[in-house]
Amino acid sequence: MKIATWNVNSVRTRIAAITAWLAEAKPDVVCLQEIKCQSDQFPYLEFEDLGYNCAVLGQKSYNGVAILSKYAIEETLPGLPGGEGDEQARYIECVITAAKAPIRVASIYLPNGNPKETQKFPYKLRWMERLRDHAKSLLAFEEPLILAGDYNVIAKDGHCWDPAVWRGDALMADETRARFAALHWLGLANAWEVKDGRDHQYTFWDYQRGAWAKDHGIHIDHILLSAQAADHLQGIEIAKKVRGVEKPSDHVPVIAELDL
């Protein structure tokens, strides 16, 4: 099966580009971020017409995450545990009944954290700690688990075009990298590092400063896998050409193929 993650930067603005890509790439499961609408404004019909079931956690104007699945969706968990009073729609998890095994899937829109001297940075770090705690409890099930999304983390200097520009940014801060590493130390494999691992293969290009034309991107969309999922990982791919379509998102899909 093919599972993708894509920060679409408004599902309503992007609906034509999204359905065109789904029809062509035919992923079985898609984790969407930044849908930027309330759940009742989500374009269910367009996705159902393509054969997808939908789990949605929307929010007015900002954030918002969803999971599309050609398999049945069960056990939906809307929201990351451990955040009393956290109103931001950044996490949805469900179990999908894939062909060979049930798979637990989460769509993650991790906070940006800039500017670093504001409360946004500690919010990001705390959110990453909550994600680690929750991932640890999920890993105890010893089942296929996929945590896919926009992590807003530049994990290595080779994941941006110029580290000097990003030094000091919340996406590259030591505190951010340490918490991202701690996720891996729980026993989660990074699909890109397992199956490709090349530097300078980006998943986001800013709309500004001609970033796309100059290939000034960053690699911040990641797919993390439990051992029970990583054992079945066949390949990983970044759908770079999607950044070149009419009215593109600033992110492109990342697709993992698993023998599950």
Place this chain on the structure above:
DNA sequence: ATGCCACCTTCAAGGTGA
């Protein structure tokens, strides 16, 4: 140091993103 673009919203200019 700021805006550069593009999204959102009680329609217009400000908040947000990365």
